[in-house]
Amino acid sequence: MTIEEAYLKYINYISLKNKITTVSSVKRKFKNYIIPFFCNKKITEITKNDFIEFQLNLKKLNYSNSFYHEIMSVCNGFFKYLNLTYGINNIANEVGRIVYNKNEIKKNNNIWLKKDFKKFIKCVDNNIYHTLFTVLFYTGIRKGEALALKVSDFKNNSLVISKTLTKEFYNGKRQAIPTKSGKTRIIPLDLFTIIEIKKLIKYYSKNYENFNQDFYLFGADEPIATTTLDRKKDFYCKKSGVKQIRIHDFRHSHATMLYNKKTQIKLIQERLGHADISTTMNIYVHTNEVEQKRLIKKINLSRL
Secondary structure (H helix, E strand, O other): OEHHHHHHHHHHHHHOOOOHHHHHHHHHHHHHHHHHHHOOOEOOOOOHHHHHHHHHHHHHOOOOHHHHHHHHHHHHHHHHHHHHHHOOOOHHHHHOOOOOOOOOOOOOOOOOOHHHHHHHHOOOOOHHHHHHHHHHHHHOOOHHHHHHOEHHHEEOOEEEEOEEEEEEEEOOEEEEEEOOOOOOEEEEOOHHHHHHHHHHHHHHHHHOOOOOOOOEOOOEOOOOOHHHHHHHHHHHHHHHOOOOOOOHHHHHHHHHHHHHOOOOHHHHHHHHOOOOHHHHHHHHOOOOHHHHHHHHHHHHHHOO
């Protein structure tokens, strides 16, 4: 059996136990990195030396430590499956992980302050993207959750978050699955965001004859592609002169903004949809330069 044949069986196996998004991630790593390296080699012919060469090949690509570890986790899961099913040694586990980019400086997630976002949003000249970026910054919802929103999800001046859009297609359309937590949450909106969303819906109703409540809030009859969203964000960052951040960092920025406004952590947790409050604190809440200066000022005053 070749590694590609074994891969297809493995995908069928993990599809029974994992979310679509997890399976999609495994597929991408196999198709982009694992299968191209091992080609049609039989699974019984892969040696420890082959796997070490595979690791060294990845090192040449200069990926981050976290991404390298993701690929290694996929390999370990695959060879564990081969071991359980066909009695083949788990060479990924036996070889272990090589020391990879040991001098890599771990970067904190970038965030924008409100002044950064205001500078950015002034340059966004498309009403759909203007509203989308506003929602992302002032609600903290995930990219997939925003792209999955329908007009019908805008209710009582709030957004109903019940699903997320995946990268997978079914019958030519992107698939929507339940949120990461599996729960529906209601996100109350500020007045300015409410007005902007209402204007966008009015724009759809005037310009689309087939407008209905099943329209995507961002994209009308079809959702915006994630790659297109990233490209637009990069373009407007460059145009406005603000630092580049990821779309996911809009979420970090929102959480940090709420935290700096002394919002209760429990409220931030519920707004972001985290099952564990420690996730909110450890990952999504960041101090900024202004807060650091305030801290030093307090220490200075305490020494008088």
